Every structure is written in structure tokens, then in C-alpha cells.
Amino acid sequence: MVMGDLKFCPKEGLSRWVEELSREHTVLVPQQAGDAVEFLPFAEGSELSLDRQPTAPPKKSVFPQTETLMRFEYQKDPEHPDRQTLQIKETLPGKEKTVILGCRPCGARGFSVFDPVFGQGEYLDPYYQARREHTVFVSLACRHPENTCFCNWVGGGPADSAGSDVLMLPAGGGYVLRPVTDQGRQIVEVGGFEDASPEQQTEADRLAEEAAENLSPAPELEEVPDKLFELFENLDFWELMAAKCISCGACTYLCPTCYCFNISDEYSGLQGKRIRTWDNCMSNLFTHEASGHNPRPTKAQRLRNRVGHKFSYYPKLHEQVFACCGCGRCIKSCPMSVDIREIVLSAKEYADE
Amino acid sequence: MSAGNGRELRIVGFLCNWCSYGGADTAGVSRLGQPTDLRIIRLPCTGRMDPLFMFKALLSGADGVLVSGCHPRDCHYSEGNFYARRRLELAKRLLPTLGFDSGRFEYTWVSASEGKRWQQVVTAFTEQIHTLGPGPKFSH
């Protein structure tokens, strides 16, 4: 890392920087709405809410809950109404740049789980690619880990830079800005900041370390993928784990790494659109087959899928990387306080017995 | 403002087949002139009228919704309109909380012989919707 890359943004300079960025880009920043904190477009007077982990991660900026894949229209021949032609209109996202500012490192890291699925290999997803390419993440390193944080279990950390373009490290009444990518560097340049002083750098590192130390120690999870696999047929285990689960989608829809989707056509008269919407493996209808057969008729089987996918099937397909960034949203937003850590550890211990 | 003049608004009517649909027919047969805004959906009975159809119509841009069935005690199916009355009254009372004027929705009873009453209902309701103007929209 080139030392000269590090800049210092004083606290009061932050909103000026955001304002500056918003001239050229859409800038999504955490803002309070009700008691929730959401990523909303920055507009004049917007108040940034950086103290709390945002309620929802920035997932929807790259992977919107509803993505229009195409529009179509039937055109009829007025002389022969039984003949019609289908016209299709492409709806790829534009090339305008979006900046996400103020997400946590775990939120940005989520996309590293998406990339192998949508952006690499044989099948590329142009919608995802276009948005991913044109979105810049400025992540704010965590100062105080919460009870639900477990990023250190899955390879992350309070100042993890994976997936981010710029890392903002709190220090000296402001932020040390650490560009991670070229795109990040360009963004930081827009702010015209001074270089960060060595003291500021040291303080930033110290605070990051402190935060890391405040996390509870990460358990050894190496055997987990296999053990979950072994537990696949053990429905008693899953029923016990799922007893209090109510099968809602709060965990899934707030998860930075869940990427399952559904595709449907919505019509009105002769026109319509094909849309891709988030799906949710907690739902009864998830991969429900047209025949009427449901591969996962019970909530136990569905919870097994969610945990198994994150901690077993995905890592087995993608270089042992867990499909989880440890943000803890699934735990704290669960109305019934289902704790995925507890399930993973139970699986590990169960297998041990 | 009189409903006949000016731009039409979108008014959706749900009528039971046996009484009010017949009442509207009677009005037609007697050539009792009415404003043209209303479009009628035929139901077997107001018991079939899910209040959610009303909400669906209003949220989809209808400016007014009118439900009409047999007078209480005269239901072709004995009890359909009794259930409907409870459901619809409740739904009507919820509207203002959602930000819709409760006058955008009315339910009433018109028998197959009451062509004149049907004309009166349609005219008064259409005027009422025109007084309220277009319903709230989700313009982006």
C-alpha cells in the first residue's frame, strides 16, 4: 500500500464530500426512517446515520429486490387480430455510477459471495455485472462490535476491506480514508483531502485492533461443511433447531449474502415485463414445483437449507468460502431470536458426539 | 360540479345479479339517464363481494367504488347481504385511516324493481366522486 494513498476526512468534512460526490453520482447513505436505518439517496439536508449498523445492508443497490429483466408487448395486426408479434425491449441498467457510503465492511463483503455466482464462470449475469461495475463502496470500519457480530468467524473483521473500494477508519475526530481499489482512489480524490498524518494512521489501526479484540473469539469451523452434510437426513436435529422459527423472510431479505431469486412475468393487457425478485428459502413456496411437489415442506427442512447453503453447499462449490459475512442481522432481526451461530455450533458439536 | 360534464372519473361498481344488476337493467329499460363514469362488475351476490376488491380497485387508481345488492332480508341466497353489510361497513370505516375519503366507497341496496332508485344512486355517487376529485395516486 502506498502511504500517500491515505487521506484524512475530518468529521465535519464528510457531508461536504458526500455533497460533492452526489453531483456526479447517486450516493446512497444510511439514513433513519422510522426507527430503521436504510440506504437512501443523499439529497440536500439528508442526515447520515453512521452510529448504528444499518438495518438492511446495501444489497439492493446491486441486486435490487425487483429487477426488470425485459419488457415486452404484443402487437396485433388490426386486419387479422389472431396474428400478433412480440416486441421485446431490453432493460439493462444504465452506466451511471452509484456510491454506497457508510456501509459496514461486512455489508460490502457480502458481494464477494455474489461474484462467483453472478459475475464469474460460464453464466454471467449482465444486470448484476452492470450494477456491480458501476457501484463504489465506501465502508466504515466498526468501532464497537455488537453482541450479534461474528464477522471474524467467516474471515471478516471490523476493518475488513474485502469487497470495499474505500475503507473509512475512525480516528482523531474524523476518518482515515484508505482506498482499496482504483475506483476508490478516484472517489477519495473528489474530496480533496489532506494526507492522513502518521498519528492518525496509528490511531486508526489501534481502534481497529481494539474492535477486533472486542469480538468474541472465532471457533474452528473447518469441519462444519462436512458435518452439516452428514446431518442432512437428521430431521430430528433440524426440527429442534427450527422449533421457534416462524418461517418468515426477515433473515433472508436482510442478509447481505442471500442471492436466491425468482423470475415471473407481470402483465397488463398486451404489455408486460419479466422481473426477477428476491426469493426466500424460508418460504413454503421456495422452489415449489409445478407438479405440486414441495421439496422442503416443513420449516425444519427450510432452515436446514438456509444454514446448509451458507455453511456447507456454497463452501463446497466455491473454495471453502462461507456464504455468510457475519453481520448478525439474521440474529437481531429475527422476531423469535433464532441464532445461526448456535445452529452452526450445535451442528459441529452434534457431529462430534 | 355535475358528473355529466367534464372529464370522467373511474368508478367501479360491484352489483349482485339478482337485485341491483336487475335494478340497473330496469333503469336502462326505462331509459333513466345516468352519468357515464360507472363500470359495473356483476357478482352473484354481495356475499361474494370481498372488501379487498374495493381496496384493490382504489389502490389501483379507481376514484370511487360502489357496491349494491338486495335489500336486507331480500337476498336471493337469504344471508349474503347480511354478511356483506358487516364487512363493507367495516371496510368503509377503515378508509379515512388510510388516507382515503370514506365517500369514495359506498354500499347500498337497490332491488330489481327500483330503476329510479338506481338512477338516483348512480347520479348522486358520481357527483360525490366528482366533488372529491381524482383519488390519491402513487405517482412517482
Next chain:
Amino acid sequence: MKIGVFVCHCGSNIAGTVDVAGVAQAAKNFPEVAFATDLLYSCSEPGQEAIVQAVQEHDLDGVVVAACTPRMHEPTFRRAVERAGLNRYMFEMANIREHCSWVGKDKDANTRKASDLVLQAVEKLRFDRPLQAKSFDINKRVLVVGGGVAGIQAALDCADGGLEVVLLEKTSTIGGKMAKLDKTFPTVDCSSCILGPKMVDVSMHPNITLYAYAELESVEGYVGNFEVSVKKKATYVDWDKCTGCGLCMEKCPSKKAYDAFNEGIAPTRAINIPFPQAIPKRAVIDPTYCRQFIKGKCGVCAKVCPTEAIDYEMQDSFVQEKVGAVITATGYDLFDYRKYGEYGGGRYPDVITSMQYERLLNASGPTGGHIQRPSDGREPKKVVFIQCVGSRDKSVDRPYCSGFCCMYTAKQTILTKDHIPDSQSYVFYMDIRAPGKMYDEFTRRAMEEYGAQYIRGRVSQVYPYKDSLIVRGVDTLLGSQVEIEADLVVLAVGAEASRGASELAEKLRISYDAYGFYMESHPKLRPVETNTAGVYLAGACQGSKDIPASVGQGSAAAAKVLALFSKDQLESDPQVALVSQARCVGCGKCVQTCPFGAIQLAEDRAGNPKAEVIETVCQGCGLCTVTCPQSAIQLQHFTDNQILAEVNALCQQAMEESFES
């Protein structure tokens, strides 16, 4: 799906105020519409043929006809569609006549509306599925409610046609209003001479079961399979034993009972047989006057009865009957003459109703056919008839013409002159309505041969003065006030719906108009049918009518029933509720609310409770569909998706708005 749209001109009925060709053109651009055209008269033979041809030529799967109300021609077009080889439920109608061309003046607005209505029908049709009717056995018995002349005629015609008939009469004898009349217009023949034999036929007919002094308690079921409960009111006389000898009536010491048959002009005995020709000729005790009931002692009738038929402990009893069709012939009642305070009816004894006058004229009446004033028994010399008492008057909520009063008043003036040659009749009238065979000639005779003096005008006041009644009114032809010192005033009371008509209608689930007269299915083309399958109308219950019209309707209703029963099985309407077993959670809310008991909880193969519809019992109201929160029970042909499709079709603009985002 390939849909054909046919837009009807209906001559100029639709085409006059709707651009019919424009609507057809617009329809071509509607989803899945493969063919659209306009037709001059779609219901005519060439119109229907055009539809059949188009279906076959263009290989259509469904048809929309935009024309009149489906309440009129839906069955016609369903048959046409079926002839073309489609399922009859792959059809929708857009009502662009009654709901559009006939009520809107602006042609552009009407055309837009008609287009919308067609689109709505097309969108609904896209969700139509072929439905198959189920056949079910029918019970070829018929219930006739009401034993007046219309009911008697209907019962006899059905019985002669080989059907078993259950005839219900609420009073203790059949005969109805006609049995009370002295003579009938315009022939002036004796009413009981022509009705009597028919009444006897009823009592003798092997196919007729008569329940007199009985009412309809409840009706369950549906066309072909009604189950009715008949309430036999307590008569306190065992009719199996009673021979109708009349000894009890002779000896009964309670002589102040109200005589309903004689319209209360004279009292009768507490135990009585209404008139000598009564069918059945059986005695009934009126407990409001009977000393045994009031004072707890008397028992004279029980003592004198030669067959020991008296039973003071008798209770109402109930009989269950199964029938396949019902003919309602409940007749009419008379307007309450007290409602006109100015005529003094009810206050002055010599102001009477026309029906009371009939009883005074009748040889079997309380005066033996001698006209006597109720107040003093004197023979009246000047009789004033006031017409339209409870007819054609909005102020008493009777704006309709009762139709027969002009005629019977003319008859009564003739009879008055016959009975009292030196009498003079005066008739206050509004208009003379005599549109029947020999009717107008008859009123002419009353005036010209019998010297009845007709005064065109209303009466403002009747009041007693010394020995007579002063009738003050206006002669609008002379433009002056008139005052007549009359001996007797006869009010020509109009007909109104039978008391209790609405309660019976509720039991039979038929409709009635604002005045309580039963609604026919179509005022011209289906005059004796109701909107409830298997229930028919005869006589004045449908609207005031005279004897020939009532008899005609009785026969017509009988013919309808005979036609209905000409098959051994009926087809049930397949527009019934259907349960999606996969979606039903077995909560039973539909079972709880179904008005017909058509839903029961059964178990699926896994033993889970699931709702199940009994198709032939379901009437297709759709109440269950709304009650079911997960919409697992759907009324076919009116499914959620179909109604939503219609809503979406009408609110499409808003839908399209969402596509712009």
C-alpha cells in the same frame, strides 16, 4: 386462448348511441381476441348463426357478446356457443344496452364505456374454464301455495297432468276472494256457480292433497328437491271426525266472533264453517271468542258434536313434504279503507268497502242478499261509490292502478239497481279503465241501461248528517262542487300485496317489488317464472289482476311445472364453489357461514380436515369464497382471479403507470 367478440347493434337500441363498429375495432386490440365484429341483431337466428360460424371458422375458444343484459339472453348465447362446439361457460356478456346505450346520452362516452365493458368481459373470459353440469334426480311433486282461483286452477291442471299436488290454504276453506263475490263481470254470472265445481274437483282429485288452515313454515333445498315444512294450525276440531254438519255452529253460545268471510259486516259463532259450500267443509274454533278458551268453561260444541270431533287441547302440528316445484298463488289483500280519514271508513258504519258490499249483495251473505245499511238495516236508496280508494294515489303509497275496481263498481251499480229498482247509484271516478273483452260495453250498460250517475272527480269529505251521509266532492267536468246526501257509501278499495307476502318471499328466496307483489323473471317474456329456479307465480300475488287473468296464470304456471317435470333429471348449475384441497387448511369458516349447508368438513388422504362442497346443494352465492382467508374455496365462473381481472381491466391506467417506473 382465441376469443371472439361480437358487438350487437340491437337495431338502433345500441347503435343509436354507441359506435358499435368502433367498439368491435377496439376489441381487436384486446388480449387474445382473435376475431371481432359487429352484428345487427346478435340474438336473431342469423346473428346466432354468425357467431357459430365464426367460432368454427376461426377456431375460437371463447366468445364475448356485447349486447343487452345477460339476465335476458345469456342462456340464448350459451346455447349458441354450445352449438358451435364450445363449452357453454366459455362465454361472457358485456351489457352495453341497459347499462350503457340506454342510460348515457353522449355517444363518445358511451362508446368508451362499451369498449371498457367489452375489455372487462374479455379479461374475465381469459380465466373462464369449461364447466360441466351435474344431473340429479327430481321429485315430481308440486306445492301450490294459496287456494284461491289461481291456485285451484294451477293445482287442477298439474293434477290432471299426472303430478302429485300439495295444495296449501291458510284459511279453513279454499275459494279465496272469488268465493266471496256475488256475481262476476262482465257476464254477471254467479261467482260460486262457476267456482264451486272447481273447488269440489280439488277435494275429489286423487292427485291433490289439500292442507287447509295451514301455512308454509320453511323451505329448504332447491329446484327438483325442495323440502317444505307445513304448519297445520290448530283448528280444535278433529277434521278426520268432523262431518261438517254444522250442529256445533248452531248451538255455539258465543255469537260475537269476527266473521272474516263476511268481511266483518255481521258477527258469526266462535266455532264456524265459513260458508255452506266450503271445501273442506269443516268447523274451526276461533279461540279469541270461544268461551271455553276465554272463561275456561262452556264445552257446548263438544257436547253436541255427534262425532266427538272437538279437541280443545289441539296444538299446531307440522308436516314435512318433499316437492320438486312450488307455485305461489297467494293472491292479494284489500287496501285498508281507514287510511283515508276524509271518507270516514271505520268511523261511520254506513261507509263500507266494495267487498263488504259484495257480501251484502250475496244471497248466502249475512243479509240473505238484501242490501241493508249496517247502521240501521234500512234499505239504501242513494248509494255513492267512490273509486280509486288505495289506487293511483301516491299519498298513500299506492300509485298503481288496481285494474279491476272500475269493472266491479260498474257491476255493483247494476246489481244495486237489480236489487233496489228505485235506487240511484253515483260513482265518483278518476278515469274508467275497462280494457278487456266486453268490459267497456259493460260500463256503458251500467250508465246507460242502469242509470248509474258517473261523476268525474274526487271526494273531499264524507260526514254523517242526521240520518244520512253527506258526500262532498268535485265534478271536474262541470267544474263545480257537488254534494250528495247518500244512504250508503261504498269505497272501491284497491288491491295490495297479501299480508305476509314478504315473509313468504324470504322463505322462498324470491323477490318482490316496493309494494310487496312478487317479481316475475321477466315482465313480458317470463311472467310466471321467478328468479329462483323451480318457483312459479300465479294470480294476484304477482300484481293485481282479475279472474280470467288469474286463471290464465294458474294454467300457465302449471304448464311450466309440467314442462320442468317432463324430464327425469335436471342439470345443476355448475357455477358452484370448488375447494382447492392443497390450499384448504380445514378451518371450517366456510362451513360455518354457508347459508345452505352445502359445505362439510371431510378428511384428505392424510387425515387432514378439508372442506368439501356438495355440488347439487351449493347455490353459487360465493359467500364462502370471501369467508375463506386463503381463498381456497372459489366460486367457479366468479373466481378471485376473474373479478381481479375485471378490476384490473377497469383500473388499467393505474396499472400501466406502474410499468413506467
Next chain:
Amino acid sequence: MSPELSYAYYPGCSGLSTSKDYEISTRAVCRALGIKLQEIPDWSCCGSTPAHTVDHVFSAALSARNLSLAEQMGSDTVITPCPSCLTNLKVAAHRMEQEPAFQQEVNRHLQEPCVNTVQVKSVLQALIQDLGPEAIAKQVEKPLSGLKIAPYYGCIMNRPPEVMDFDDPENPVAMDEILRGLGAEVLPYPLKVECCGASYGVARKDVVMQLSGKLLDLADSLGADAIATACPLCQMNLDLRQDQINAALKRSFRLPVFYYTQLMGLAFGLEEKDLLLNKLNVPAGPALAKMQQAAEAAAEQDAQTKEQ
């Protein structure tokens, strides 16, 4: 006694002059019954017959002013003894209720707009509906036993029914009930609501002779000792013009024509100053004497029965 009844009171112009006896006896009877009458301050004429034949708005404004004053008093009900005033007040209120535009128009003439919230009743209606015949009967000290009375309501007290909304428009019975409660014998008088000729007394006296003559004739033929009335104009035509009628029709009626309130007062035992019986043209004396005799005879018989 039921909670105190209190009304805004509109006496009407004739009450201060030609029908002073009606007005005074009304007040006296109400006082005896514990009914509080609060005279509308600064009330003005209702316009009588002339105003509404000329200008409906103006006529209604005259009444609306009085109604508005009553509203300002905080009263919810206005009562008046005079049917003619009653008609004007009620017609104005009714039309203003039916037609908001008309109300606006009327209110333009008024300093204080009429909100049209007060109810208008006749004194008779208030007595029968709010107090009830039993309460009135209870107050009777000297029953009018033996007095045969023809009750005559006049033609406008109950008509048109949709406006007046009280009693049977063709056969009213309110006054019958009160009189019966006083102990009098109330005759079935069929011409209760026939017209007396009203203000034709000025323009076409012959009409009044005919119409009022018929009323007297019927009462006489029924054997009435007196006529009871509730309308100043009727009373005037039947009483003041009785001599003229006798002359015109060559008859010799001597029928006293009481206001029903005078008869109430008599039965309640009120004094002459509250009844002004001496204002009647046809003297009440003979009729009252007949009643007196009947009463004495009855008392005697009563005493005899007791002795036995």
C-alpha cells in the same frame, strides 16, 4: 310532576287584541300546569296571510327572525297558540331545511342568521305530547260534566301533514282527548277540519256565512252545548259572526264558541280574570248553567247512593 317544561313562547299579534282571551287563558293554563313560557323578546308579526301571498322570502324572513331570536334565547322549542302563526313559522322552517339556498336568501334579510335548530309546536301539541292528557286531567277541580262539546280544530292546524307533522290531518283527536279529560262529553264532530271561511270574512262575507253556518248547523244537529276551538280566526267567525250567520241563513243558533284553553281554565277552577269569558259574543252563561245543573244533579244522586 315530570321535570319542568319550558318553552320559548310566541303569542302572535291577535293574541294581544282580538283573541286576548285565548292568549291570557293559555298563559293561565300553562301556569297552572307548571309549564314555563318565556316570551320571545322583541318578537315581530309572522306576516299572517298577506306576507306570503306577496313574497315568500320576505314572509319566511319574518318568521325566521322570530326563530333566530328564540335560538339566541338558547331555547330548543317555540310554541304558539295561533295556528296561523304556527303555519308561518313551520312553513319557513321546513322550507329552509329543505333548501339551503332558500335559507341563505332568507338569512340575508336578518341581522342574526337563523340556524334553524328550534322546533316549532302549537301549544296544543306541547300539551298533549310533552305533558300528556293524564297530567292535565289530574289538574281538574271542577269537571265539565254534562257539557256537550263539538271540537273544532280548523283547517290549518294539521295540514299540510308533511309540514305540520302532528295528529291525524283528517281526523285530529288531540283536543278531544284534553276535553274528555276535563270531564266534558266530546261529540263526534265530523267537520273538525273543515274551513270556516277564514279571512273571507272581510272580502266575501257570504262565503263565511255558508261555511261557518254549516259548522254551526252540524254542531247544533248533534246537540252540542258549545263549540271548542283552537284558532282565533275560527273563533271569530263562529262567535262574533254568529248573529250575522243567523240573519243570513234565517237560523237562531246560540252556541258559545270557547277556546279550549278557556274550558281547561274553567275545569281547573281558574278565575274570570284568567279566562275572560265575558269577551265571548255568544254568552257562555246558559251552557255553563246547564253544566252546573247536571253537576248538582249528579252530586245529589251521589249523596243518595252513599246514604243507601
Next chain:
Amino acid sequence: MKYVAELKAKIREKLPELDVVIGWKQGFDPVHASPAFMTTPEEIEQLVVNPLCVQNLATYLPGLKGKKVGIVARECDTRSIGELLQESLIEREELTVFSVKCPGAVDLVKLRQQVGDLGRVRSISFDGPRVTVETPDESSSLDLGELLPGKCRVMAYDEPVLADFRFVDPDQDTVCREEADTDLVALEQMDLDERFAYWRGHLDRCIRCYACRNVCPMCVCQDQCIADTRDPHWLSAETDVRQKWMFQLIHAMHLAGRCTECGECERACPMDIPILTIRRKLNREIHELFGYTSGMDVDAVPPLLTFQPEEKSITEREW
């Protein structure tokens, strides 16, 4: 709560007759309790009853039909049980109700507004109306009354609707109370346009996770909710406000006359959308129209599943 020991003893005693007893235990951190499904004496030992036990456990009952279930329930929770019994969605014979006097409840949103991020709370303790919260930075003493969820402020329950065993501490007061419904009052003070904007704004946040529905004890359609299907196609898969709003109306109308105002829908909403207000409004109208309060009488018929030929409180419009 002092009665907890007694409660545990009673559950231990009854456990052999029961398949499972549902109660609460400590959750993943000091401020979260979590439902506990107790089948062993060891699990009973983990049972807690305190103001953090906020979940209405009645929501699990319909899913356990056919099993013998014991349930620890506060007074308000028994109202939901009452309604489930009313609708025959559960069987009384299969149910054992351990009714506890409610120790009050903490609205975690209100707590967070007082003490900051809940993820940093080290400990929380209750002493009557006092709540003491420790974070690494400070220790705060709060009033439980101020932390009560809205649902505890509009209706007071002194006694359970039904109970097999009842546990009350001596001198224990009812914490919930009946006050004006401030949320609804505030909403009704807005004009219609503001109300429309209010809902459009709030519902825009909805992520269609259906936590509100799935946590609702009265949502008995289970996996067959019409929000999820295309037949019938009430909602599209789109995530525009119209769909979200329509869903809330579907939920509210399907609950009309059945909702027991347990407030779980609003508590479960991760996006803090004030959806209980709509249900409360309906309940208020139902009370006014039919004099009916759901769940309070096991034998009553919910008002939309019955009718009166003459509805005394419904004044129909004259035309």
C-alpha cells in the same frame, strides 16, 4: 419474579403428561429472550419470566395441533389463545395453560432510544418498576412504564381469559394500562393527504419478509397465504408500495374481528413500520359496531362470521 420457582415445579410435575411446554429462556444476549420448547427437566431450569419475554407464544399453538402442549402465557397472550379456541383452531383438551401475571414488557425500540445500540448492552436487571441497564460506557436507571410497548398502554388485563394454573406474586400489580391510543390519535389528526403520504412513506420500507404475518397467532392460513400465490393472483411479485400496502390490507381485513392486538406484527417488523395502527383502528370500529372484543369469550362467534338482520349500529345511507 418470585413465582418462577413455583412455576418450574408445576411444569416439572405436568411434563410427563405433555409433549412439550413452551416458555421463554435467555436469548443470545442480555436484552433478548427467546422462545423455549421444554421437553426435559434441564430445559425447564432455563425458563425465565421477565419483561424481556416479549414473544406471544400462542403463535406456535396451531402448528402443534394434535400434540399435548403446555404454554406459559401472560394475560394478554391468553386472549390470543381464547380466539384460537373460539375458531376451533386448537383443542382445549390438548392444552395446558400456565398463566403468569405479566411482569411488564420492554419495547426494545424504546430501550434502544434510551441507551443506544442494544448490541452493546452488557446486562439488564429489573427491580419492580426500575430497570437498570449496563453498557461499556454507562449505567442507566430507567422506568419500566416508559419502556412499555404501545400495546400495553391501550388495554389493561388483570386476569387471564383462561388458565389451568395461575402464578401471581403477592402484591404484584398489573403493569399494562388503558390509555388513549396516541398513535391512532396522532394519525387521525392528520388530514387525508398526510395520512396517505404517511402510509406510502412507511410502507415503502417494507421488504415483504412477512414477519408480521408469520408471527401473528391468528394467521392460520399458514403456508397458503394469498399473498404468495398466483392463483388467486392478488399480489404481483413486484415490490412497489402498492403491493406492500395491499398486503397490509389483506392481513388487516383477514384479521378483522379476530385480531387480539398482541402487537407481534409490529414488534416483528424489522423495518419498524407502524402496522398495528391499522389493526387497532379496525378493532375500535368493531367494538363500536358490534360491541365485540376478540378472544375474550371462548364461546363467542367472531363478528364477521355472523350477522344480525337488524344491525343496530350500522346506519345505512339514504339516497
